[in-house]
Amino acid sequence: MIVSIEKCHHCGACVGSCPKNAIFLNDLVLVFSDECNRCGRCVKLCPVGAITMEAKK
């Protein structure tokens, strides 16, 4: 998962919405854990579209 720091408002909305609890807001930086199953919810949830999913490696 890639977060645009230019767009992100650090609001924590994605953190509270992730079904796997895979997102952490450390001060102003979003961190994704291995728990993420790439369901894509956070990508749609972010009201400013700051999160994108990188292509699967």
Add this chain to the structure above:
Amino acid sequence: MRKIEKDIVVVGAGPAGSMTAKHAAKKGARVLMIEKRQEIGSPVRCAEGISKHWVEEVGITVNNKWVAREVRGAKIKSPSGHTFLVDEKNAGNEVGWVVDRVLFDKALAADAARAGTEIMVKTSATSLIWENGKIAGVRAQTYGEPIEIRAKCVVGADGYESQVGRWAGIDTSLKADDIDTCYQYRLTGIDYDPDYCEFTLGSAAPGGYVWIFPKDEDTANVGIGVQLSKVKHPADPKMYLDKFIAKRPGLKKGQPLEAVAGAVSICAPLDSVSMDNLVLVGDAARMIDPITGGGISIGCIAGMCAGKVLAKGVKANDLSMNTLQEYETMWRDRLENKQWRNWMAKEKLTTLSDETLDKIVHTFSQYGVEKLSVQDLLAVIKRHHPELVKEFEELI
């Protein structure tokens, strides 16, 4: 590692946390409230609208410092522009104030401090301490230093992004239908009616609404909530809001003072928000009105319930469910029915087409509604559009 010992540790200094802390400390509990931000109340993630009727009940003294504007009521707008006016006549004390959350949250935290609560800012809870299978406090970082806060009960008042409940294993996960994703500007230099909160329903904000909440004569919080299940593309909420503003000349000429992102839960009440030595309050417990997305009043009322019960538990030296069950009973008696009813109403409302919403709002505006209750509203629809009522049968 530095250790602190208290009766109660409250994680999060929003309205729900401060209210819990105040009511527990007032009755003699030793309370520590920790807040990860450097400033309580800031940055604001809220449209700042509240009704008036509950404020006295929870012991908040109204102060002009945090009342930004008193409004006469609300205008509910249908997609094609029919307006239903809600005012003191039909809503009584439901109409209210637009507050300044930066000052409101601080005032509530100050009340908690006056009651004896200790507060630490820039202090973030990082995990629960478990001892012999029981919750015994939280680990935290304060100014970068790891500390242990031992307490007989942990209060998760950590808002929408809540971790405390998840650490404890309480299921606070949400369906996409039960989340509104939100965006807001504070716009200044606008032309609008600064005496009413305005709500626009329908496809301008799929599954949610656009709000205009007055801050002063030419400044308002203009925002949007969109149901997550109805988001088609990333950044839809901001796109819909920008579109709405562009269409209204009075708003279009405004300039933003700030932008706010966020989300609210619009779910049914959770089955359980407490366990031995831990309670959740406010947004962390998903206590939000599913119709309005408002959570300040509910969080404060639940916080008061929690604080009172926690103080009892400290006196009895028992913060197991034996004591905490009373918290569940108290908040449910006071709040659960309405959250259920409004959740069911939301499930229905979010399925209605623009045409149906037009019909409903038009009916209300034409024939009037004596009292703003789901029953009364449905009675009016039934009289004039019986065909629509079958959609709402289970609510009656």
